[in-house]
Amino acid sequence: MTDHHTPDRADVVVVGAGMAGLTCANVLLGRGADVLVLEARDHVGGRTRTVEAGGESVDLGGQFIGPGQDRAYALAAELGIEVFATYNAGDHLMETAAGRVRPWRGTVPRLSVPETLDLAQAMARFERLARTIDPSSPWTGSGAAGLDGQTLGGWLRRTLWTTGGRELFTAASRLLWACEPGELSLLHALFYARAAGGLRAVMATEGGAQQDRLDGGAGEMARRLAARLGDRVRLATPVRAITRDASHVVVTTGSGRSVRAGQVVVAIPPTLAGRIHYDPPLPAARDRLTQRLPMGGAIKCVLVYGGPFWRAAGFSGQALSLRGPVDGVADSSPRSGGRGVLVAVMHRPAPQEAVLNQLTRLFGAEAARPLAAVRHDWSADPFSRGGYAALFPPYTWTRYGPAVREPVGRIHWAGSETATRWYGYIDGAIRSGEAAAEAVL
Amino acid sequence: MTDHHTPDRADVVVVGAGMAGLTCANVLLGRGADVLVLEARDHVGGRTRTVEAGGESVDLGGQFIGPGQDRAYALAAELGIEVFATYNAGDHLMETAAGRVRPWRGTVPRLSVPETLDLAQAMARFERLARTIDPSSPWTGSGAAGLDGQTLGGWLRRTLWTTGGRELFTAASRLLWACEPGELSLLHALFYARAAGGLRAVMATEGGAQQDRLDGGAGEMARRLAARLGDRVRLATPVRAITRDASHVVVTTGSGRSVRAGQVVVAIPPTLAGRIHYDPPLPAARDRLTQRLPMGGAIKCVLVYGGPFWRAAGFSGQALSLRGPVDGVADSSPRSGGRGVLVAVMHRPAPQEAVLNQLTRLFGAEAARPLAAVRHDWSADPFSRGGYAALFPPYTWTRYGPAVREPVGRIHWAGSETATRWYGYIDGAIRSGEAAAEAVL
Numbered sequence: 001m002t003d004h005h006t007p008d009r010a011d012v013v014v015v016g017a018g019m020a021g022l023t024c025a026n027v028l029l030g031r032g033a034d035v036l037v038l039e040a041r042d043h044v045g046g047r048t049r050t051v052e053a054g055g056e057s058v059d060l061g062g063q064f065i066g067p068g069q070d071r072a073y074a075l076a077a078e079l080g081i082e083v084f085a086t087y088n089a090g091d092h093l094m095e096t097a098a099g100r101v102r103p104w105r106g107t108v109p110r111l112s113v114p115e116t117l118d119l120a121q122a123m124a125r126f127e128r129l130a131r132t133i134d135p136s137s138p139w140t141g142s143g144a145a146g147l148d149g150q151t152l153g154g155w156l157r158r159t160l161w162t163t164g165g166r167e168l169f170t171a172a173s174r175l176l177w178a179c180e181p182g183e184l185s186l187l188h189a190l191f192y193a194r195a196a197g198g199l200r201a202v203m204a205t206e207g208g209a210q211q212d213r214l215d216g217g218a219g220e221m222a223r224r225l226a227a228r229l230g231d232r233v234r235l236a237t238p239v240r241a242i243t244r245d246a247s248h249v250v251v252t253t254g255s256g257r258s259v260r261a262g263q264v265v266v267a268i269p270p271t272l273a274g275r276i277h278y279d280p281p282l283p284a285a286r287d288r289l290t291q292r293l294p295m296g297g298a299i300k301c302v303l304v305y306g307g308p309f310w311r312a313a314g315f316s317g318q319a320l321s322l323r324g325p326v327d328g329v330a331d332s333s334p335r336s337g338g339r340g341v342l343v344a345v346m347h348r349p350a351p352q353e354a355v356l357n358q359l360t361r362l363f364g365a366e367a368a369r370p371l372a373a374v375r376h377d378w379s380a381d382p383f384s385r386g387g388y389a390a391l392f393p394p395y396t397w398t399r400y401g402p403a404v405r406e407p408v409g410r411i412h413w414a415g416s417e418t419a420t421r422w423y424g425y426i427d428g429a430i431r432s433g434e435a436a437a438e439a440v441l
Numbered sequence: 442m443t444d445h446h447t448p449d450r451a452d453v454v455v456v457g458a459g460m461a462g463l464t465c466a467n468v469l470l471g472r473g474a475d476v477l478v479l480e481a482r483d484h485v486g487g488r489t490r491t492v493e494a495g496g497e498s499v500d501l502g503g504q505f506i507g508p509g510q511d512r513a514y515a516l517a518a519e520l521g522i523e524v525f526a527t528y529n530a531g532d533h534l535m536e537t538a539a540g541r542v543r544p545w546r547g548t549v550p551r552l553s554v555p556e557t558l559d560l561a562q563a564m565a566r567f568e569r570l571a572r573t574i575d576p577s578s579p580w581t582g583s584g585a586a587g588l589d590g591q592t593l594g595g596w597l598r599r600t601l602w603t604t605g606g607r608e609l610f611t612a613a614s615r616l617l618w619a620c621e622p623g624e625l626s627l628l629h630a631l632f633y634a635r636a637a638g639g640l641r642a643v644m645a646t647e648g649g650a651q652q653d654r655l656d657g658g659a660g661e662m663a664r665r666l667a668a669r670l671g672d673r674v675r676l677a678t679p680v681r682a683i684t685r686d687a688s689h690v691v692v693t694t695g696s697g698r699s700v701r702a703g704q705v706v707v708a709i710p711p712t713l714a715g716r717i718h719y720d721p722p723l724p725a726a727r728d729r730l731t732q733r734l735p736m737g738g739a740i741k742c743v744l745v746y747g748g749p750f751w752r753a754a755g756f757s758g759q760a761l762s763l764r765g766p767v768d769g770v771a772d773s774s775p776r777s778g779g780r781g782v783l784v785a786v787m788h789r790p791a792p793q794e795a796v797l798n799q800l801t802r803l804f805g806a807e808a809a810r811p812l813a814a815v816r817h818d819w820s821a822d823p824f825s826r827g828g829y830a831a832l833f834p835p836y837t838w839t840r841y842g843p844a845v846r847e848p849v850g851r852i853h854w855a856g857s858e859t860a861t862r863w864y865g866y867i868d869g870a871i872r873s874g875e876a877a878a879e880a881v882l
Contacts, residue, residue: 148623149592149594149595149621149623150592150594150595150623151590151591151592151595151835153590153591153835154590154591154592154595179836180590180836180840182589182590182591182835182836183834183835183836183840240681240718254718256697271732274716275715275716275718277681277695277716281821281823283821284790284818284820284821284826287820287823287826288735288738288820288826288827291712291734291735291736291826291827292733292735292834293732294729294732294733295732297729348840349725377725379725379728379729380722380724380725382722382728385725385728385729385732386729386732393624393733393834393835394592394594394623394624394834394835395620395621395623395624399621399624399789
């Protein structure tokens with residue numbers, strides 16, 4: 001349903017039909033609230049997005065779930081979506097900055113002995129520091145200001161003394177956050193890992209955040225959640241303004257229609273939430289935060305092949321590159337077998353030819369000739385403006401962080417960036433939607 | 442004139458009646474263009490703002506001009522506004538982090554011999570690095586990525602080896618940029634100084650950026666520029682949307698009125714420019730930039746006294762504090778004599794009592810009892826959302842910088858943040874308005 005039939009009243013308006021907004025709306029509906037979800041796009045799912053390519057359902061957005069993401073597993077089960085293991089057999093590949101390709105297995109690529117020791121001590125220090133963070137309030141704690149006053153990049157330069165170790169940590173950072181490690185505060189990186197249970201949890205496939213996938217694509221979750229809401233979800237209905245007084249809010253859409261509600265849950269990325277026109281204006285504390293929460297620059301390229309040819313050659317399809325433009329690759333083939341699918345992620349734009357050249361360097365000549373190829377630059381998408389998630393630059397958590405979840409009158413905030421567990425993940429989005437629903441109720 | 446009488450056509454629409462927009466519009470008018478300036482506020486001036494307090498005209502925003510700011514001096518002369526020297530006689534004061542107050546003279550407070558040597562070597566290194574920057578393209582140059590990958594705060598920690606030297610540079614940074622030095626990229630600090638002719642130029646009163654003031658207040662410039670434009674300036678007319686095609690743009694205001702024009706100049710801070718709804722959406726390169734250009738947190742407190750009592754006590758009225766909450770103070774008394782006015786600047790909110798306590802520590806008991814006091818938190822102002830200017834965090838100039846001035850079809854960008862000389866100053870705003878007018882023509 002689009003804007004033309006939007007009702008003019010609801011108990012709660014939810015802005016955004018991503019995983020946070022849809023979860024929130026379903027909880028509210030289950031408690032008897034009259035809820036209305038307004039979505040700018042012509043489809044639901046937010047930063048999850050499943051499309052057809054080469055006859056297969058492929059994921060252009062968030063797609064993995066793993067141990068500890070209890071809410072994501074529970075929701076998948078509740079929605080009748082089967083979970084299956086990410087392909088993880090054979091050799092992973094690492095491409096050095098100089099372009100050498102080396103096989104490895106496990107969570108961390110093999111390096112020389114000094115490099116391995118160096119990486120191990122840095123990861124141990126990182127994990128130790130991460131354990132000092134309270135993920136529900138990373139701005140507290142005696143060490144917070146010091147950790148927030150430096151970038152992850154600066155810390156890597158000081159902490160790792162081998163080139164190989166430093167390069168590897170840098171490559172992993174680019175893959176994890178879709179940015180240069182110099183763009184984030186060390187505190188944010190620590191918080192992010194802490195909210196996920198540790199650095200190994202976010203980096204690993206088996207036993208980590210990339211362990212499992214969703215049959216039919218991650219977008220299936222949003223589709224089924226939206227189906228339960230029926231015409232309570234309105235597509236192609238961007239929200240432009242939110243006016244509030246002591247007793248209600250009025251949400252105005254792009255076509256000038258208004259919906260009057262008791263409360264509103266804004267479940268979109270903070271940088272986009274900051275672009276809505278608020279009357280009265282939001283407090284300085286909230287605006288100062290949203291001014292400084294840029295999104296990561298994730299671009300996902302999906303390549304569909306006749307089959308997963310890399311498996312026969314003994315490769316897992318997983319790769320990490322220090323050379324780029326692609327930062328990381330994974331096997332994203334459908335559960336059913338048949339087609340082979342690779343997903344390549346980069347944090348800054350590069351031509352498709354460079355992507356295919358790199359996949360050819362890694363997996364051989366067959367990689368150059370996909371049956372189908374789709375890509376999504378999340379920064380160019382006007383309704384996400386980046387991915388995977390918002391990045392906290394230095395001094396943002398400690399000086400402006402509390403505003404990330406603090407409601408402003410009848411306005412509540414949701415989205416993976418407001419989660420205290422699994423920030424930036426599908427699971428975090430679900431948790432944030434549940435938390436917002438509780439706050440509203 | 443307000444929105445009700447807004448015409449529906451113009452050659453050029455200028456968004457924002459700050460110094461950049463008004464300068465641009467006047468140049469265009471002088472060349473025969475039919476120009477219309479749309480201003481969200483009920484007054485002109487942008488980040489300059491002169492109000493009445495205690496019977497005097499006092500400045501709550503940008504207020505100083507100095508050598509090298511040729512366009513600002515020329516404009517003042519052209520508008521018939523007299524320029525006079527900032528009061529600079531007597532002792533300046535420095536308050537240490539521990540709360541000790543010490544007098545000093547000249548540009549840089551006196552420290553112990555090792556601290557003085559330390560500060561001198563750091564300033565020399567800073568100036569040397571700044572000279573490597575091309576202010577028209579700070580992202581170029583072999584060293585740019587390295588300088589942009591670190592924060593000014595990190596560089597200060599590594600470069601200064603005495604506590605006193607480091608504290609002083611930190612205090613000066615807070616005063617200059619209204620933020621913690623850890624919030625900015627080193628490259629941005631270097632660019633900023635370079636665009637102004639050097640670090641001493643931005644720090645100094647006599648011979649530097651605080652040398653002179655404008656009779657009647659800095660707001661007089663905008664008022665007189667606006668008077669020349671007459672009803673071509675529309676107040677209380679916020680712009681919400683800009684639609685464009687190959688032949689024209691349509692600018693839509695908060696009340697839903699539309700103006701069709703050949704071109705549009707958006708002369709507001711980048712973080713606010715990013716909140717306008719653009720159709721078609723802006724390219725990713727531009728949006729990625731505006732997502733990461735937060736404004737400084739300047740709060741100006743103006744205190745009006747019966748007279749400039751500090752002068753008789755041998756004080757200049759200028760102070761720098763490492764203790765806070767006020768980072769810096771200056772004598773802002775009217776040219777005419779009579780009342781005494783102090784302006785206190787801080788980079789984060791603090792109660793007025795704390796401000797008055799600090800002024801009392803510095804200048805004695807009389808400071809506790811102003812006749813009148815006004816303050817402006819620029820972050821709480823919905824039409825600036827901070828001050829003095831946008832801050833570039835690490836990796837922003839080198840990864841996203843070129844989009845700061847690059848037009849998008851018929852949309853041009855102006856404002857002090859687009860200036861290649863005197864970025865963040867009134868003079869930079871004037872230059873940016875002139876440059877935008879040339880680009881439009």
